[in-house]
Amino acid sequence: MSEIKNRLLLLIEQACRQLAVIVGKNEMDDSCHIHIPMIDGKLRISEQELKYAFLEIFIKDEAMKGYKYSVETPTEKPYKFTADGKKIVPECGNGRKANIDVVIFNDYKRVAMIEFKAGNPDEHSHAKDFLKLKEEPGDDLIRIFVELYSTTNDKTRESIQDKLYNNKYGNIGGNTDYLGFSLNHKNKGCCFVRVDSDKKSIIEWYLRK
Numbered sequence: 001m002s003e004i005k006n007r008l009l010l011l012i013e014q015a016c017r018q019l020a021v022i023v024g025k026n027e028m029d030d031s032c033h034i035h036i037p038m039i040d041g042k043l044r045i046s047e048q049e050l051k052y053a054f055l056e057i058f059i060k061d062e063a064m065k066g067y068k069y070s071v072e073t074p075t076e077k078p079y080k081f082t083a084d085g086k087k088i089v090p091e092c093g094n095g096r097k098a099n100i101d102v103v104i105f106n107d108y109k110r111v112a113m114i115e116f117k118a119g120n121p122d123e124h125s126h127a128k129d130f131l132k133l134k135e136e137p138g139d140d141l142i143r144i145f146v147e148l149y150s151t152t153n154d155k156t157r158e159s160i161q162d163k164l165y166n167n168k169y170g171n172i173g174g175n176t177d178y179l180g181f182s183l184n185h186k187n188k189g190c191c192f193v194r195v196d197s198d199k200k201s202i203i204e205w206y207l208r209k
Helices: 002-025 047-060 123-135 156-165
Strands: 068-083 086-092 096-106 109-118 142-149 177-182 191-196 201-206
Touching: 002 047, 002 109, 002 142, 002 177, 047 068, 047 096, 047 109, 047 142, 068 123, 086 123, 096 123, 109 123, 123 142, 123 156, 142 156, 156 177, 156 201
Parallel strands: 109 142, 142 177
Antiparallel strands: 068 086, 068 096, 096 109, 177 191, 191 201
């Protein structure tokens, strides 16, 4: 199972890099079928662009041949995120079924769940995804949380770390892998975020060659 997880993480990295190429050139990439809309003369990058860039790469990957994917897949457990119109600490076991951005299947068995985020939204938005990934049944189920940041600097580190590990609505689960990617870190280009889940901290920004 670790081999599949490593492959999925690699494909997600490739999707991140592909979006970085598009943004860097401020134009479409001929090798990618994703059309990114323009807003006020700038490319609009959201979690949807990242999700479908990943799926395009996933479909073409020989190592994933035979695996299937589903988008906005209903969870097996019910969840509750609000009460009386107000945000609450997300609960599992109450409420109603939620959705997972992408689920990978081998036959009819769930192999991996992936949640995508972009734009560094608030703590509650993060905690909802953290809880779904943490609580869905499956001892050997791969759980991945991916976040795309448009621009970052050293101050962004604290914001990301707080939402992952000091989140008043709930932290990322110990059974979940995090992958963060900045399209423009400190105005020097794209960069991945490395975390230490044991120490619950961000280690560094890096770019894998």
